[in-house]
Amino acid sequence: MDIGAKRAPSGPEAWRITFDATTPVELLNDVHTELLDLYLEDRDSGKDVLFEDATAPYEAYKALLARGWSHSVEINGTQTFRSPDGLGAVQHRYANMGTHKPTWTAWAGSPGDRLWSASFSIGTHASLAAALTASLVSTEPVQRTVKDVPLPSRQQLYLATATQPTAPSSAVPPPAAAARGRTR
Template identity: 60%
Template structure:
């Protein structure tokens, strides 16, 4: 079936080949161990991403994206996702990462480390989909999904690298099903790609067992892939709205 909203859809088919759109047949490298851990690196060895599955843990493991100014050096910035994060969000952030890498490679720009994209570019997709906005006196602002079961927090006054600048989650705030964290220095362009995917009204494919049990009653079923049995509940249409678009 196809379901909405994305932040409650569950991880889906979360495999490295699904999440990583990199050209492995050309110049990107991929390494995968028998136990399921995997990593990918750019040709310049400054970008890397990894998957550490832990199926016995509540959030199933961790996806990590990192950027080093020099190969194998200290990370300039880092993004982490719980493995329970919807795979569409992972894919769209990695696709934007690849775009930034290719732009930097063929120009004199260095947006992977000196991105001038304004924070409002990341806010815009949320505002367009009716997410609420609350500015706090502690230097943070919070955006909440219309159902209250998804959120994005931005530390807009941060001047150091302590703690994430952006945080996102899906599920009940007290016990989220997944979380994502964007460290200080992460290109805002990547955050904007994430928020555009997070708030997209394009349905995602899931089976019933993919969907978190405690929030499945909050999902809209957009289309069924099999014929409904007699007496089943009617299909609920998704909220109206245009399909997702690129942030740039």
């Protein structure tokens, strides 16, 4: 799935986000929610909010650092953040160096066997990358059936029993048993 933005309908793309088919739906939802917020702000303000990013790149990776992701910086102008279990990563290209490589790339899986990936081109709002990274580290439970979880990643899951909402404490007691007598 691709999301792109153009300043003019027939003009070149200003930026693009690409998700592969197996990207978790929660990540897609969170990025789309942020995109809708940007669109509404752009529409209501009369400014080019979708094309002029005032969000600092730090906003996209502070959630990762807060959750214990490791951080390494390379001399080629990239920095990589890895999840504590080593099965997820986010790479940020902070120095353009004239390449057409994505500014942000995120993926999950072992190094040679990615389960999903997402990439954000140069010019994509850092707030959209921040929405993805916040979703990555979210501890909010998600419901999946066994068939929805790829076989290689099933060992990495934390399973929890679904909880039922508790009845309010001011519940009305059931009516008293009916008096004995004839029944129809």
